[in-house]
Amino acid sequence: MKTTTRVCNLCEAMCGLTVEHSAEEIHRIQANTQDVFSAGAYCPKSQGLADLYYDPDRIRRPLKRQGDEFVEITWDEAFTSITRKTKELQRQHGTSTIATYLGNPNSHHFGNLLALPFFLRSLRTRNKYSATSVDQLPHMLAAYLMFGHQMLIPIADVERTEYMLILGANPTVSNGSLLSGAGLSSRIKSISKRGGKVVVIDPRYTETAAVATEHHFIKPGTDAYFLAAIVQRLLVTPRLRHLETMVTGLGDLTNLINSLPLENIQTMTGISQEVVQNISEDLLRFDRAVCYGRVGVSTQRFGGVCQWLINTINILTGNLDREGGALFTRPAVDIVNLMAKSGSCGSFDRRRSRVRNLPEFSGELPAATLADEILTPGKGQVHGLFTIAGNPVLSLPNGPKLETALASLDLYVAIDFYRNETTRFAHYILPPVSPLERDHFDLVFNAFALRNQVRFSPRLIDPPGDSYDDWGILIELCSRLSASGNRLARWRQRAMARLLLRLGSRFVLDLALRIGPYRKQRMSLKKIAANPNGIDLGPLTPCLPGRLFTKHKMIELCPPPFVAAWTDLCTSSLQQSSGDRLVLVGRRSLKSNNSWMHNCPSLNKSRNQCYALLNTEDAFARGITDGTKIELSTDIGSITLPAKVSDKIMRGVVSVPHGWGHHRKGIKLSLASSTPGVSLNDILDDQAIDEFCGNAALVGQAVTVNRVDRS
Ligand code: SF4
Known part of the structure; x- marks a missing residue:
């Protein structure tokens, strides 16, 4: 039995943990009181790390669709077939016929972040989407x-x-x-x-x-x-x-x-x-x-x-x-400077989406129009999709429309370890190992931290020999897909991918640390690993105009x-609650973050977290009391869920958490399916958008609320 320190990667807080474990078993997860950043703070979601490792629903081998079922195949079969079909589609319809969608968890995996630029370059698609445009x-x-x-x-x-x-x-x-x-x-x-x-x-x-x-x-x-x-x-x-x-x-x-x-x-x-x-x-x-x-x-x-x-x-x-x-901030791996050196400070409105004429941001198009790009025929239509650690059916507005779109694809590859509301439509599912079976380093969230510090979490459990982490999957795909461009470009891409596979993600991370802002202090992976509670790099300090x-x-x-x-x-008239309609806002609960957490036994024991919260007066006017089943309807659809009545919400407003709705056919999330809840995005309009920047307007949509027996 060993006790190893680790940084929790399940949300942005980056709490330091201690994990008691043996070669194949996790015994206990606790707060690390010695951690330089969190000093003993943590939350119940941390237990989800063990749940994820043990979860019998977690996919461990590549899956291929056969009719309505999935069958296991070897990694080589999966990579070979995916590469062949991707190239076929790109030959037929152009390289941008393959779209990509990145979910939020990518920001928590340094392996993904390091590999994604290579992977995306190997696809050469302009149809790139992510959860960014329904969020930050x-x-x-x-x-x-x-x-x-x-x-x-x-x-x-x-x-x-x-x-x-x-x-x-x-x-x-x-x-x-x-x-x-x-x-x-x-x-x-x-x-x-x-x-x-x-x-x-x-x-x-x-x-x-x-x-x-x-x-x-x-x-x-x-x-x-x-x-x-x-x-x-x-x-x-x-x-x-x-x-x-x-x-x-x-x-x-x-x-x-x-x-x-x-x-x-x-x-x-x-x-x-x-x-x-x-x-x-x-x-x-x-x-x-x-x-x-x-x-x-x-x-x-x-x-x-x-x-x-x-x-x-x-x-x-x-x-x-x-x-x-x-x-x-001034993090040990300075992604701001690294991105600037590679010419990625950002971009805005260099081009527009095909169907709805929405602006690109930083090379990506608004995710709220992904379904349109798949469903609308014509030159430039999306026929293939890679989703990486994302569940857009539950995360994007108008989930049902996206479901229709996903079902129509000629090729859908999901890099994910769950058969969830989105990946159930995939033709191939490539599962990476669970978080405790891979190294962890916060590339993104150290750039948003209250204090400069650096910590590294080596993997705690050796994954099975024939498994891949996210980095490995993306680089392997990259090495096989790099078949576009001229011969020299193809050779270069493949050689780079092979080199990266041999060097591994730790090597790239170490290099980024050695050339980072703390190079004079000889920052390196070895130095960080020698400090299991992390290294404090001091408070945030003024840095303008230099930065x-x-x-x-x-x-x-x-x-x-x-x-x-x-x-x-100045010229807009906002949609306000009127007459029978209320306006929708989201809600977050301590035991929920992303939809897959609903399959964690330690987080799914308590009472139903998926209920609609509405004001006492609004409830009274509709004959609604605590626990009444109510229907929320918009032009997109309707959902039915229990009500909770409270003065802690403004009159005219109804609040529903997002990420639920695990009742769909074909998913394999046993625990989540037993307390499915409903998806707020099943009734949110994908046409409601901040037209200026392309971010989805999820907040403030009007909804009709009725008791179920009166609707
Ligand atoms: S999920 Fe909880 S323990 Fe993990 S980083 Fe977030 S707040 Fe900390």
């Missing part, structure tokens, strides 16, 4: 347009701030997002304990609101107006401090923001002028203040504008790149694309 795209776009790099996302300095304004985020439950810091709940509580203030703006009185100083309900989808009203007030006496010489476009921004009359802010958002005034004053009164907004504000019709305005608030209060405000990637090394306050989006905002 607005953050990345704002970073790209304002600071010149899509990954230069400012991190709220929760540890040192005196005032935190939180919108559309519930870090007490999610444990932080684009804000990696284990134990965020107690860190947020500490702000008020040290005399500061935490203000939560949310249509729901969330678990974070419960530990905040103040909470205000906001009508879903109206955050851009609220943020604009704050910016209008800050522009009266902006306090740029050290940023004075680093910003450009202040005059243009002032003219633009003042062009929108916001006297009726209460009617528009539900938040009074007085509250807006007080918050604006507090943002300037506190020396160290920060505004942080996450998925609830990103996934709405003006989500792009929201993230631009949030950065603007932090700039106009002089709190960007300042202790206690919003700072940039800016904009043309003139200035922060762009008023980038032209946002001007166009602003015009849209």
